[in-house]
Amino acid sequence: MSVQQNLEIRRSSASVWGSQSGMRSVPTVSKYIDTTTCIGCKACEAACIEWNDLRHIATEQTGTYQTLPTLHAEYWNLIRFNERDFDGGLVWLMRKDQCMHCEEPGCLAACPAPGAIVQYANGIVDVNPDQCIGCKYCETGCPFDVPRFHQTTGKMAKCTLCVDRVSVGLEPACIKACPTGCLQFGTKDDMVALGARRVEQLKSNGFTNALLYNPEGVHGTGVVTVLAHGDHPEWYQLPRDPHVPILVRFWKSFLRPLGAIAIFGAVIGALTHYTKFGPKEVRGVDAPDRNLPDA
Amino acid sequence: MSAARPQRPFDTAVVAARDRENVIVGNEIVRHRLVSRVIHWSVAVTFFVCVFTGMPIWTPVFGWMAHLFGGLTVCRLLHPWAGVAFFLASGIMFVHWIGDMRLEPGDREWLGPKAFAYMRYETEDTDIGKYNGGQRLFFWAAGLGAIGLLLSGLLMWFPRAFPPLLLEFAYLIHDVTFILFAVAIVFHIYLGTAAEPGTFGSMVRGTVTREWARLHHPRWYRDVISGEEDRRR
Ligand code: HEM
Ligand code: SF4
Numbered sequence: 001m002s003v004q005q006n007l008e009i010r011r012s013s014a015s016v017w018g019s020q021s022g023m024r025s026v027p028t029v030s031k032y033i034d035t036t037t038c039i040g041c042k043a044c045e046a047a048c049i050e051w052n053d054l055r056h057i058a059t060e061q062t063g064t065y066q067t068l069p070t071l072h073a074e075y076w077n078l079i080r081f082n083e084r085d086f087d088g089g090l091v092w093l094m095r096k097d098q099c100m101h102c103e104e105p106g107c108l109a110a111c112p113a114p115g116a117i118v119q120y121a122n123g124i125v126d127v128n129p130d131q132c133i134g135c136k137y138c139e140t141g142c143p144f145d146v147p148r149f150h151q152t153t154g155k156m157a158k159c160t161l162c163v164d165r166v167s168v169g170l171e172p173a174c175i176k177a178c179p180t181g182c183l184q185f186g187t188k189d190d191m192v193a194l195g196a197r198r199v200e201q202l203k204s205n206g207f208t209n210a211l212l213y214n215p216e217g218v219h220g221t222g223v224v225t226v227l228a229h230g231d232h233p234e235w236y237q238l239p240r241d242p243h244v245p246i247l248v249r250f251w252k253s254f255l256r257p258l259g260a261i262a263i264f265g266a267v268i269g270a271l272t273h274y275t276k277f278g279p280k281e282v283r284g285v286d287a288p289d290r291n292l293p294d295a
Numbered sequence: 296m297s298a299a300r301p302q303r304p305f306d307t308a309v310v311a312a313r314d315r316e317n318v319i320v321g322n323e324i325v326r327h328r329l330v331s332r333v334i335h336w337s338v339a340v341t342f343f344v345c346v347f348t349g350m351p352i353w354t355p356v357f358g359w360m361a362h363l364f365g366g367l368t369v370c371r372l373l374h375p376w377a378g379v380a381f382f383l384a385s386g387i388m389f390v391h392w393i394g395d396m397r398l399e400p401g402d403r404e405w406l407g408p409k410a411f412a413y414m415r416y417e418t419e420d421t422d423i424g425k426y427n428g429g430q431r432l433f434f435w436a437a438g439l440g441a442i443g444l445l446l447s448g449l450l451m452w453f454p455r456a457f458p459p460l461l462l463e464f465a466y467l468i469h470d471v472t473f474i475l476f477a478v479a480i481v482f483h484i485y486l487g488t489a490a491e492p493g494t495f496g497s498m499v500r501g502t503v504t505r506e507w508a509r510l511h512h513p514r515w516y517r518d519v520i521s522g523e524e525d526r527r528r
Binding site: 014015016112113114133134135136137139140145154245247248250251255256257258259260262263265266267269270273274277279280281282 | 352353354355356357358367368370371414415416451454455459462463464466467470471473474477478481482485489490491492493504506507510511
């Protein structure tokens with residue numbers, strides 16, 4: 001989905017010049033997810049399909065209430081159901097899986113197609129299908145395993161944070177549909193403050209490891225998640241310390257420009273050689289001391 | 296060629312170069328027979344389809360190349376298939392030429408000062424056979440490079456079939472191999488065309504002059520001459 005007309009762009013993939021035009025200052029927006037009050041009703045999944053006109057795909061039985069094993073090009077919002085033994089009993093954990101809209105998006109860092117992944121000034125990370133070439137580099141760049149290749153369009157697909165709604169002042173469809181209020185939407189600052197309050201509440205209720213998941217490794221995310229068991233993000237199938245893969249950064253922003261210089265260097269080297277030494281001519285060697293059979 | 300033919304061909308060297316190699320025809324010596332040339336050019340053509348479809352994806356600095364094929368999306372579509380074709384052509388070339396390319400003891404020196412001395416026209420090596428050490432090393436490097444590009448490229452083609460960490464390395468290997476390959480090819484083309492006049496003819500017409508052979512590949516030249524004398528005897 002791309003609604004670039006009115007949106008200021010903060011960062012654009014494979015841009016030779018880099019970033020932000022910075023003409024208007026726009027607050028960064030964020031989703032707030034409270035896993036402790038999620039009841040697993042999947043209203044957000046349905047709302048996502050409806051609003052984004054996603055095709056209905058066959059569900060898959062995974063042994064839990066989960067709709068599909070993982071995200072899908074036609075399924076951008078998936079409640080993950082996890083069960084854990086804890087404190088002599090069982091905890092049932094539900095976590096809304098979707099694009100995290102990272103401050104420092106690995107997908108954008110890896111993307112080789114100019115403008116195919118953009119981060120708007122409000123922080124939303126979006127795939128622009130006009131520019132996307134379906135190379136799947138972003139799959140390797142994303143620390144949350146989010147972007148999916150769409151077989152029919154040949155482009156990548158993922159949560160847009162309902163940029164088309166947000167840009168006209170509406171909240172994302174999933175937020176609108178949530179019946180418990182465990183999903184909220186607003187500026188990043190407000191959502192972080194809300195999360196901090198909720199974490200304090202959980203701590204005083206005995207969940208001493210409660211945490212607002214807003215990982216530093218990607219400079220924070222545009223989706224902040226309250227975890228009661230913050231010491232075990234893996235229980236929610238969240239990476240403990242996500243970051244843009246260091247090798248991706250290395251080859252994308254260092255090795256490739258360096259390689260381009262090396263190739264230009266080789267061409268210049270050959271031209272220089274030609275100017276300095278010229279061609280190796282046959283006539284240059286008819287020197288008498290060459291002890292070779294005559295032609 | 297033979298006396299039994301009613302008509303002498305107009306250009307005996309070209310006729311001989313269709314299926315014979317290392318033979319003297321007049322003032323020329325056949326260096327690459329037709330099949331060798333076809334194999335070499337199929338490698339070169341598939342390589343350049345890979346280059347021009349891959350480089351605009353590689354970095355936006357080369358984005359303009361995408362227009363040669365109708366845009367970046369077409370490039371992305373063509374590149375892996377061109378890569379497979381390049382690998383197949385390279386494999387055929389490898390098998391075809393391996394007999395001529397067995398490394399000789401001194402070849403290692405071509406990686407260092409010897410290559411520079413060669414480029415300064417300072418070497419006076421009368422023991423160069425059909426290919427020099429640099430050419431042989433290039434042959435092996437190209438074979439190795441083709442394998443490296445294919446394997447890493449397959450991972451990049453089907454990323455979900457492999458673990459993420461392996462993929463990060465695949466991109467790295469594809470990139471490093473390409474950079475080395477590209478630099479080598481720049482010099483390969485330069486040496487095969489402008490730097491050493493007469494060489495390009497060996498890949499299109501198939502022949503070189505005796506003088507060219509004596510200058511660039513003296514031992515091969517002597518072998519061809521003495522072989523010819525043996526045959527006459
Ligand atoms: C436009 C591009 C190219 C030109 C003009 C070119 C030219 C030539 C010429 C003239 C020769 C014969 C050298 C001799 O007889 O001593 C040759 C040989 C050879 N070419 Fe190319 N070539 C090109 C691209 C390539 C590419 C892409 C490869 C990829 C692997 C390649 C691999 C080889 C190898 C292995 C040999 C034999 C060893 C050697 O002479 O170095 N060539 N080429
Ligand atoms: S979660 Fe993945 S797809 Fe979403 S912004 Fe971060 S890196 Fe990109």
